[in-house]
Amino acid sequence: xxxxxxxxxxxxxxxxxxxxxxxxxxxxxxxxxxxxxxxxxxxxxxxxxxxxxxxxxxxxxxxxxxxxxxxxxxxxxxxxxxxxxxxxxxxxxxxxxxxxxxxxxxxxxxxxxxxxxxxxxxxxxxxxxxxxxxxxxxxxxxxxxxxxxxxxxxxxxxxxxxxxxxxxxxxxxxxxxxxxxxxxxxxxxxxxxxxxxxxxxxxxxxxxxxxxxxxxxxxxxxxxxxxxxxxxx
Numbered sequence: 124x125x126x127x128x129x130x131x132x133x134x135x136x137x138x139x140x141x142x143x144x145x146x147x148x149x150x151x152x153x154x155x156x157x158x159x160x161x162x163x164x165x166x167x168x169x170x171x172x173x174x175x176x177x178x179x180x181x182x183x184x185x186x187x188x189x190x191x192x193x194x195x196x197x198x199x200x201x202x203x204x205x206x207x208x209x210x211x212x213x214x215x216x217x218x219x220x221x222x223x224x225x226x227x228x229x230x231x232x233x234x235x236x237x238x239x240x241x242x243x244x245x246x247x248x249x250x251x252x253x254x255x256x257x258x259x260x261x262x263x264x265x266x267x268x269x270x271x272x273x274x275x276x277x278x279x280x281x282x283x284x285x286x287x288x289x290x291x292x293x294x295x296x297x298x299x300x301x302x303x304x305x306x307x308x309x310x311x312x313x314x315x316x317x318x319x320x321x322x323x324x325x326x327x328x329x330x331x332x333x334x335x336x337x338x339x340x341x342x343x344x345x346x347x348x349x350x351x352x353x354x355x356x
Contacts, residue, residue: 170283171290179284180260183353184216184227192235193225199341202233214351215310215342217332219244219256222324224310224332226342236338237321241330248280248330249292251305256330256354259284261308263350266343273312273336274343278352280308305330310352312336 187193194202203213212229217238225235240256241248248257261278269275281289281304289304310332313320318335320327327333332354334342 171286173287177287182355183260183351184214184225184230185232186216186218186355187221187223187225187232187235190221190223192223192237193232194234195236197234199226199234199345203228203345208345210345210347210350213345215346215353217256217310217352217354219258219354219356224334224342226345236334236342237324239321239324239328239333240326241328242326244326247288248285248305248308249289250298250302252302252329253298253305254329256328256332257281257285257308258354258356261352261354263346263348263352265348266346269311271314272333272339274339276310276339276343276346276352278308278310281306310334310339310342312339 208228214227214230216225216227216232217223218225219240222238222240223235224238226233241254243254244256246255247259248255257280259282261280261282263276264279265277267275267277286304289298292298293300293302308330311328311334313327313333313336315336319325321333321335
């Protein structure tokens with residue numbers, strides 16, 4: 124092998140190593156930004172940028188009339204006839220203006236519960252720390268017992284639509300460019316012995332939906348990953 128050829132091969136290797144290092148560092152930086160809530164996961168880029176579909180999800184549930192709590196004094200187990208329940212047909216509607224969460228079965232309302240929200244409840248959630256409860260159509264990501272609030276039903280916020288609203292708010296100057304989108308939004312109970320937070324409609328969370336512990340325990344039995352949760356103003 125001639126000296127010139129060796130030099131060309133060596134130069135090519137150095138360029139390849141430099142390119143690999145740049146790509147690796149870029150990927151690590153992107154993953155860090157994603158973890159901190161500044162950018163969406165790579166898999167969601169097409170959806171967020173509307174390369175696939177940019178149509179917001181349409182309302183799913185029929186709204187209940189009035190302020191009443193449907194069948195609140197009755198057992199959800201009995202109302203659903205537990206032995207025949209198909210879990211995938213269970214969905215949830217949260218109406219912020221009525222402080223009401225309703226469990227639906229096959230899009231038919233079954234039972235309502237009183238709920239409260241983030242301490243800044245009016246309007247959609249745009250960033251971490253705004254203490255707003257997000258609005259839109261979500262799916263249950265996971266469920267687990269919570270050491271302070273009985274149970275936690277974790278929603279898949281932020282969705283591609285959440286990211287679009289977040290970036291739009293930044294471009295329009297509504298929120299600071301350095302604010303992350305936030306996460307860990309769910310449905311959970313209250314600190315032990317604090318059911319009065321629900322009874323008095325005290326919006327105390329950082330953005331989650333909160334019920335009495337006995338109520339979230341009851342709902343927890345009939346939902347799982349993938350069940351739909353719709354939150355409306």
